[in-house]
Amino acid sequence: MRPIRLIAAVCVCLLSVLAASAATIADSELTGFVRALGQGDFDDTERAVAALAATGDERVAGILDRLGAGDLMVRKADGAVFVAAKAGKDVALADPVTGADAGTAPKAGVEKIKVNNRLRRAIASAVGNLTLMSPDPATRRAAAEAVLKSADPAVLPVLDKAIAAETVADVRATMQVARATAVLASDAGEADKEAALSAIAGLGTRDALSLISPYASAEGPLGDAARKAAAGIERSMLLWDAAQNVWYGLSLGSVLLLAAIGLAITFGVMGVINMAHGEMVMIGAYSTFVVQETIRAYAPSLADYALPLSLPVAFVVAGGVGILIERSIIRWLYGRPLETLLATWGVSLILQQAVRSLFGANNREVGTPGWMAGSFDVGQMQVTWPRLWIIVFALAVFLALIAALKHTPLGLQMRAVTQNRAMAASMGIRTPLVDALTFGLGSGIAGLAGVALSQIDNVSPNLGRGYIIDSFMVVVFGGVGNLWGTFVGAMTLGIANKLLEPYAGAVLGKILLLVFIILFIQKRPRGLFALKGRAVEQ
Amino acid sequence: MITGFLLSGFDRRARWTVAVLAALALLVPASNLLLPEDSLLHVSTYQLTLFGKYLTYALLALSVDLVWGYCGILSLGHGAFFALGGYAMGMYLMRQIGARGVYADPLLPDFMVFLSWKELPWFWHGFDMAWFALLMVMLVPGILAFVIGWFAFRSRVTGVYLSIITQAMTYALLLAFFRNDMGFGGNNGLTDFKDILGLPIQAPATRAALFAASALTLAFAYVIASAVTASKLGKVLVAVRDAESRTRFIGYRVERYKLFVWTLSAVMAGMAGALYVPQVGIINPSEFDPSASIEAVIWVAVGGRGTLVGALVGAVVVNFGKTWFTGALPEVWLFALGGLFVGVTLFLPRGIVGLFARLRRGDAGGRTAGIPAGEAAP
Numbered sequence: 001m002r003p004i005r006l007i008a009a010v011c012v013c014l015l016s017v018l019a020a021s022a023a024t025i026a027d028s029e030l031t032g033f034v035r036a037l038g039q040g041d042f043d044d045t046e047r048a049v050a051a052l053a054a055t056g057d058e059r060v061a062g063i064l065d066r067l068g069a070g071d072l073m074v075r076k077a078d079g080a081v082f083v084a085a086k087a088g089k090d091v092a093l094a095d096p097v098t099g100a101d102a103g104t105a106p107k108a109g110v111e112k113i114k115v116n117n118r119l120r121r122a123i124a125s126a127v128g129n130l131t132l133m134s135p136d137p138a139t140r141r142a143a144a145e146a147v148l149k150s151a152d153p154a155v156l157p158v159l160d161k162a163i164a165a166e167t168v169a170d171v172r173a174t175m176q177v178a179r180a181t182a183v184l185a186s187d188a189g190e191a192d193k194e195a196a197l198s199a200i201a202g203l204g205t206r207d208a209l210s211l212i213s214p215y216a217s218a219e220g221p222l223g224d225a226a227r228k229a230a231a232g233i234e235r236s237m238l239l240w241d242a243a244q245n246v247w248y249g250l251s252l253g254s255v256l257l258l259a260a261i262g263l264a265i266t267f268g269v270m271g272v273i274n275m276a277h278g279e280m281v282m283i284g285a286y287s288t289f290v291v292q293e294t295i296r297a298y299a300p301s302l303a304d305y306a307l308p309l310s311l312p313v314a315f316v317v318a319g320g321v322g323i324l325i326e327r328s329i330i331r332w333l334y335g336r337p338l339e340t341l342l343a344t345w346g347v348s349l350i351l352q353q354a355v356r357s358l359f360g361a362n363n364r365e366v367g368t369p370g371w372m373a374g375s376f377d378v379g380q381m382q383v384t385w386p387r388l389w390i391i392v393f394a395l396a397v398f399l400a401l402i403a404a405l406k407h408t409p410l411g412l413q414m415r416a417v418t419q420n421r422a423m424a425a426s427m428g429i430r431t432p433l434v435d436a437l438t439f440g441l442g443s444g445i446a447g448l449a450g451v452a453l454s455q456i457d458n459v460s461p462n463l464g465r466g467y468i469i470d471s472f473m474v475v476v477f478g479g480v481g482n483l484w485g486t487f488v489g490a491m492t493l494g495i496a497n498k499l500l501e502p503y504a505g506a507v508l509g510k511i512l513l514l515v516f517i518i519l520f521i522q523k524r525p526r527g528l529f530a531l532k533g534r535a536v537e538q
Numbered sequence: 539m540i541t542g543f544l545l546s547g548f549d550r551r552a553r554w555t556v557a558v559l560a561a562l563a564l565l566v567p568a569s570n571l572l573l574p575e576d577s578l579l580h581v582s583t584y585q586l587t588l589f590g591k592y593l594t595y596a597l598l599a600l601s602v603d604l605v606w607g608y609c610g611i612l613s614l615g616h617g618a619f620f621a622l623g624g625y626a627m628g629m630y631l632m633r634q635i636g637a638r639g640v641y642a643d644p645l646l647p648d649f650m651v652f653l654s655w656k657e658l659p660w661f662w663h664g665f666d667m668a669w670f671a672l673l674m675v676m677l678v679p680g681i682l683a684f685v686i687g688w689f690a691f692r693s694r695v696t697g698v699y700l701s702i703i704t705q706a707m708t709y710a711l712l713l714a715f716f717r718n719d720m721g722f723g724g725n726n727g728l729t730d731f732k733d734i735l736g737l738p739i740q741a742p743a744t745r746a747a748l749f750a751a752s753a754l755t756l757a758f759a760y761v762i763a764s765a766v767t768a769s770k771l772g773k774v775l776v777a778v779r780d781a782e783s784r785t786r787f788i789g790y791r792v793e794r795y796k797l798f799v800w801t802l803s804a805v806m807a808g809m810a811g812a813l814y815v816p817q818v819g820i821i822n823p824s825e826f827d828p829s830a831s832i833e834a835v836i837w838v839a840v841g842g843r844g845t846l847v848g849a850l851v852g853a854v855v856v857n858f859g860k861t862w863f864t865g866a867l868p869e870v871w872l873f874a875l876g877g878l879f880v881g882v883t884l885f886l887p888r889g890i891v892g893l894f895a896r897l898r899r900g901d902a903g904g905r906t907a908g909i910p911a912g913e914a915a916p
């Protein structure tokens with residue numbers, strides 16, 4: 001009996017090689033192969049698996065998966081193989097090929113096809129082979145990644161075939177790396193292995209490093225090549241890490257820019273230290289929350305546009321509160337900057353407590369619209385959409401503000417008042433009005449910052465507290481009365497912060513920066529881009 | 539000579555203040571320890587400790603007033619000097635615990651054992667001796683202030699910029715002391731004290747003694763501050779406050795005067811912190827919070843800056859209000875404090891003391907010498 005079956009299996013193998021190009025075979029034929037799985041010992045099953053895999057039928061991968069999971073059972077009565085599932089005391093059977101229901105059988109009437117580790121490996125490799133040739137690129141990619149993990153030299157022939165047939169570029173790239181790892185694990189010649197090494201090294205990723213590192217400790221030319229490749233990867237990873245940190249730094253810098261730019265205006269134009277500036281940011285964030293809740297309640301279809309719709313609302317609300325503060329408190333304190341500082345600190349306490357009483361002390365949730373979620377990769381750098389949007393937004397606000405200062409009548413008047421208040425007043429500029437509008441503009445921009453920050457920070461009454469000191473640092477570092485100074489200051493501090501972080505830790509990095517700024521102010525008391533001339537002594 | 543200098547501080551107001559403080563130092567502990575509990579004049583230990591805390595706040599306010607009211611330096615970082623003095627005292631108290639901690643390590647404080655430190659960091663050595671700790675209470679804030687002031691005043695960092703620097707300083711220290719590997723107990727700070735100078739720290743008699751010490755230290759500091767402000771140096775300070783450039787052009791080395799009063803003030807703040815810690819029983823990084831420093835400034839503003847007694851009055855009044863509000867109407871406290879900041883700067887630029895002085899003179903306003911006429915005005 002046995003020799004006959006063996007011959008049959010060999011014949012089937014030959015046949016199936018011919019049939020592989022067809023990729024599908026008749027159900028009855030396939031059932032024959034499946035039936036072979038349930039006969040004999042582990043060796044027989046392994047041969048049956050090879051035979052089944054060689055058919056190349058697209059259903060085979062699923063069947064082999066079930067076998068690996070231990071779901072296949074043999075009916076003792078006739079030796080037929082079924083997919084079994086528990087059904088009370090009995091076992092529910094289904095045809096493995098067609099999936100059709102095949103009734104139930106008592107537990108005693110069926111026997112599980114046992115699988116050992118060697119068989120499991122054979123199944124995994126066979127499934128990998130099958131899926132590598134699958135018509136679905138996603139399946140092929142997953143299969144290539146599986147091979148990448150197993151690094152099984154046995155797959156090499158199939159892999160070569162798959163690479164030759166592959167049309168999707170990045171799937172082919174994954175396959176080639178998988179092939180290189182398999183070559184490294186095989187007994188191929190030194191030259192082949194070195195070629196494989198350099199193919200992996202070309203990736204330059206952390207994964208590639210972990211693929212190569214086992215060989216770096218080897219003797220001989222291969223070990224040397226591996227070490228060199230590993231060093232190269234480490235270098236490129238360092239660069240990519242730095243690039244990633246610079247990117248984080250740009251993102252932090254634009255957050256700082258958004259928070260500080262309004263402060264730069266009020267501080268620069270009016271010489272007013274607005275300690276309540278952080279609370280304007282907070283008000284902007286809460287406006288976003290209110291707009292979002294209103295839209296969710298009355299116009300759920302617009303929910304994705306809640307964020308852009310909040311922009312004007314936040315600007316107007318925060319700007320309005322700013323003008324109110326200016327008219328009621330600050331205008332009595334001009335020329336006394338230190339007292340303005342104290343009064344606005346008081347305002348900030350009141351605003352915080354007011355928001356806490358209105359909205360509660362807990363964090364409020366502001367959703368991220370669908371079009372802002374997600375991320376994409378640039379090289380080995382991950383770029384998340386919210387960060388990108390914040391950078392774009394900060395730049396847009398900054399450029400719009402510069403344009404407004406340069407090309408609008410209000411901007412002209414503001415610049416005149418900044419340079420020489422008395423002279424501007426005698427030229428007929430109504431400086432109190434300019435002051436109120438400037439303060440409103442600065443506060444409104446803080447409100448816009450709040451909309452952006454609602455995406456990356458907790459919307460709580462303490463939101464503003466976290467930004468006020470940083471914003472002051474930016475303004476003082478960049479130089480008062482100079483928006484470009486604020487821009488450079490924000491970006492420098494943001495990037496320096498993120499570059500320091502990996503080496504010194506987040507907290508120590510921040511401390512170092514604060515100390516640096518304290519020392520810097522000693523050297524240049526008026527900041528990076530100081531106003532020159534008479535304005536200095538004001 | 540020093541006696542003569544100090545005696546010059548005894549003007550009429552100073553005599554009254556010192557007399558009141560000395561009476562407090564004597565009577566309050568006496569009422570706490572001697573009178574029966576149901577007596578109308580009895581002061582409970584809780585109240586005693588609370589008033590003792592106010593007195594240390596008053597000392598902090600006095601130090602702020604010295605630089606702000608008389609020299610025009612608005613420090614938003616005096617809380618840092620206060621906290622540094624407090625930490626120096628806290629380290630002494632931690633070493634006094636000895637082997638009575640939870641982990642019973644004879645040398646290392648509990649938090650170091652918890653973080654599995656093997657030996658005492660170098661900066662903790664010497665703090666088992668009271669005289670060394672007391673020296674550090676004054677030296678650490680003093681040296682920090684001297685270094686910061688040396689650089690800042692020499693490069694003529696003034697006004698708002700100096701305020702922001704001091705705020706950055708206390709913020710940096712806040713972040714630093716939150717770190718566990720700084721060796722100051724991280725965000726839990728130093729607490730669970732047992733003894734001070736060999737006396738149990740919780741005992742009523744020790745608390746009464748601490749109260750008396752606070753009152754007497756405050757009186758002593760007041761006399762020093764009064765002497766400084768009454769001296770020729772004090773006149774120069776006021777000149778710096780009102781017209782810094784002009785004073786410099788006349789030929790005074792403005793930065794030296796500023797540096798002196800700035801350092802003196804920081805030492806006072808450190809002493810206030812050192813008296814504060816044994817009375818409240820804990821010191822943690824929240825004392826470095828920039829808002830704590832700004833609050834100290836508002837005490838001075840409420841009481842009346844540029845008058846030493848105003849600082850004392852302001853600190854006690856505001857903190858009494860805080861204790862009452864946070865107990866009775868906690869959600870209103872921030873409104874009240876914020877309103878205080880706004881109202882005092884708008885309507886009471888000379889504080890409570892200035893208001894009383896004006897009422898007594900019966901005039902409707904008018905600026906008088908010794909009261910700030912608005913700083914940094916060109």
